[in-house]
Amino acid sequence: MARRDRNARIEPTFGGPLPDDGASGFFVSEEDRVVPGARKGKASTKRRATSGGSGGGRNGGGARGRKAKRRRGFFGLLRGAVYWTMVLGLWVGIAGAGMIAYYGAQMPAATTWAVPDRPPNVRIVSVSGQLVANRGMTGGEAVGLHEMSPYIPQAVMAIEDRRFYSHFGIDPVGLSRAMVSNVVSRRVSQGGSTLTQQLAKNLFLKPDRTYGRKAQEMLMAFWLEHKFTKDQIMEMYLNRVYFGSGAYGVEAASRRYFGKSAKDVTLPEAALLAGLLQAPSRLSPARDPQAAERRTQLVLAAMRDEDMIGDRELATAMSTPATRTAAYWTGSEHYFADRVMAELRDLIGEVRQDIVVETTVDLVLQTFAEASIRRLIDDEGKKHNVSQGALVSIDASGAVRAMVGGYDYATSQFDRASEARRQPGSAFKPFVFMAAMEKGLSPDTVRDDAPIKIGNWAPRNFNDKYHGPVTLKEALAKSHNSVAVQLAREVTPAAIVENAWRMGIESNLEPNLSIALGTSEVTPLELTAAYVPFANGGYRPDIHFVNRITNAKGEVLYQHRTANGPRIARPEIIGMMNAMMSETVSQGTARRAAFGWPAAGKTGTSQNSRDAWFVGYTANLTTGVWFGNDDASATKNMTGGSLPAMAWNEFMAAAHEGVPVANLPGSWTPGSGGNGTGTGVLARIEDILRRDTGPNHTASIDAPTPQGNVGEPARPVGSIMDIIMGN
CATH class of the missing domain: 3.40.710.10 (DD-peptidase/beta-lactamase superfamily)
Structure with a gap:
């Protein structure tokens, strides 16, 4: 056999015999042949005949071809999916970078950024200008990270940011997990923000939930990570974050809840503090001890998962929960101050400067209200098996003049006036x-x-x-x-x-x-507010606690606009209701409430005397009183016409002393x-x-x-x- 020249060109053959050496070059078979006019008859028939005679048939090479095509189809789809995922990820990254650059360009130069000296103070004053409470950085000073209990930063990292010491200000893993969780639950259930991002938000930004604010938060987090060490960031965070009940910073919170310095905080106490960060007001042990304890156990479990504590420490902490100190603030006016603090975000957004909040509370009336609730529980509590009471008083415009949320604020900050829902x-x-x-x-x-x-x-x-x-x-x-x-x-x-x-x-x-x-079930606040239209002639009031908010320079940040609400009842209907409910006070179930003014109202007692109410009004004030127990246990023969009507009488008689008598509308x-x-x-x-x-x-x-x-x-x-x- 003649030796084939390696440089010789091998031409494809059409229809001729196959060369002996099938691997010596490329060839075009009949299957690949393009036959003119194949759509019109014989050529296509010939092609089918040729391909059919190739030996494979339907069960031969054709089946293997289909399997190969399926394999190529699956891997092709997989390769396509990977490719388009990479493309999409690239564009998302480009879009994200562009968004960050866009919003970053609107921010001041980084050289002008500076960490503020301290959180602002909120000075809350009464309608006459008397101090009600100072809220803000009260009761605590800055504590170095090396000075405070080591359990505190460990607990905070375990529940809030486990990769704090390894990320660069943004945690891609945590962010991805939060995104997946939010997509699966179809709601924003996780935020994915690191401690650095939270610090950036608290230091510099408004609480707006916008893409722009999130982009600025990321840039600020990068800047903080560049300018400060991890320990410095953790120290700033712990000395400024809000822990509920008016306590800003870990030292203020430690003294607020445990009566001790942050230096002496134990493991269960540190877990309790860390648990508050998710929802400081709602999880405060002063407001809901059970919710705080459940959250504490979750933090302890997270610390064990991260090997920050051992099994023995976990068991000991679980069996010896944190104990809360009894007294920090006293006086029922702090129930009112708590409500004001909860209102601020909706009124002016995040507080970033010292402000003065001029409220609607009258401290003289507040003193009367507290005295009536406490005296009756002291004198009649054991006899009637009742331990708590609440009182709300609102004027015709909707201004809350007094609000007592319980027997003693020092021992329980849970506001029964605006948060406890009971059967009326x-x-x-x-x-x-x-x-x-x-x-x-x-x-x-x-x-x-x-x-x-x-x-x-x-x-x-x-x-x-x-x-x-x-x-x-x-x-x-x-x-x-x-x-x-x-x-x-x-x-x-x-x-x-x-x-x-x-x-x-x-x-x-x-x-x-x-x-x-x-x-x-309703709250005393809303039930009392719903009686105000009977007292003001049929207008629904705008219930409010704040009249005005100013900053240290006297600039007005918020001003309540006094105006008549919408008419919601015809005058003749109000007249008939007042005629009927006046009878309740004069000769009905609330005879003990009568004090000399034209008054009307209604008593209420729930099943087994668990709750006893009297809500009544004059043309001057509408006041609601509730007595009961936090565990909803039954009282002994208490009705709305007993302690509630008596407390209402004491308060209203004192509140109306010297006020000209006015008839009901x-x-x-x-x-x-x-x-x-x-x-x-x-x-x-x-x-x-x-x-x-x-x-x-x-x-x-x-x-x-x-x-x-x-x-x-x-x-x-x-x-x-x-x-x-x-x-």
Whole structure:
């Protein structure tokens, strides 16, 4: 065989015999041949015949080809996915860098950046300019990292930034994890910010949740990491961060919660402090000890995961939780100050300079309020098995003049006035009766106070006493449950819920028939606020705690605009409600509240006397009082007409001393209003007929509707006159 020249050109062959040495060059087979006119017949047929005769058939080379194509398809998709992921990541990086550069260009030159000397002070003063509280860097000085307990920075790193000493200000791992978590949960559940970023935000930036602020935060974090050591950054952070209850910095927090320096903090105490950083106000042990303890155990577990502590230390810390010192601040005005601090962010954003907050609180009234709550618990607490009380007083414009959130602020900073949700009992009934007035009934409309049963539910009157046909005025004054439930069925629970929300209730309310007896929980603050329209003529007030905020230069940062709120009730409706609720004070369940001024209101007692209320008002002030126990345990025979009415009397009598007497707004006389029956002369006829029906007469409701039905109400069979007039 002749030797083939390596330099000889090998031409492709078409249709001829294959060369002996198949590996000697490239060739084009029939399968690769382009046949002109293949779409029109023979050529395509020939091509199929040729390829079919190649020996592979359907089960031969064709199957292997398809498998190879599938393999090439899978890996091709994988390569494509990797490629486009890299491309996308590159563009995201470019976009991120561009965004950071854009917002960075709007910032001052880095050479002008400087860490502020200290956090600002918040001076809170009363309506007359008296000091209520100083909040800010109070009660603590800066402590060096080498001076404080080593458990503190360890606990903070374990729960807030585990890679603090290894990242460069931004933690890509933590940021990626937070992004994935947020995408999976479809909400912002994690932030991914490092301690350096948090320090940058607290030192320099506003709390706005914008991309621009986040970009500036990253640049500031890079600058801090460049200018300061890790220990310096940690020290600045711990000396400035907010730990709740007005404590800024670890030294202030240590003295606030434990009565000791940060130098002496133990492991469980350090874990408690670190746990506060997620939500300082909500997790404060002074406000919610159980939530603080749960968070503390989470921090201890994180420290063990990071090998900062051993199993023995973990077990010891878990079994010996941190103990909180009893007294730091005293005086009920600090409940008010806490509420003001919670309002500041919404009013002016992040506080970055010394400010003076001029509030609505009257310290004279605050003293009266605190004295009435404390005296009654001291004198009557054991007798009635009651340990806590709350009082809120609001003027006609919505300004909160006094607020007591508990028996003793020094031992418990939980604000029962604005945060505790409890069942109002019969104190909710005015919204039921007001809905009835708006449906056309009036105070002298008659309903039959008798035992009723709705499905399996049989609401009962207090002490199981019933009074037969009564006017709505008397039913509200004497707090007859039977009549309230009948009215709820007539007007529908949905109408009652709408009415309560319109008047100022903000909590969720269940639209069922039991709402007539106050089974949906509310706070003393919102319930009191919802009574203010009765006192001011039907206008919904703007409830507020702050009048004005100024800085150290006297520049006004915020000014409350005093204006009448929207009218939410007609004058004639307010007149009828005031006529009915005045009866409560003069000869109803709140007789102990009377003090010489025209006043109205409603008592309330929840099931088993767990909560006792009286919310009442004059043309000057609307005041709500609550007594009960934090664990919702039952009291001993306490009603809204006992301690709450007595506390209300003491406070209001002192508050109105020397104030000119004023009548309640609106007016109503018997027989002058309402489209319901039982008004005027008819009511007097009903009085005569009571002798025939008697107090033991039983009312029934045909086709009872199960509790919770908010459809068309069935009409109850009531008194004779109701039947005659078609009610």
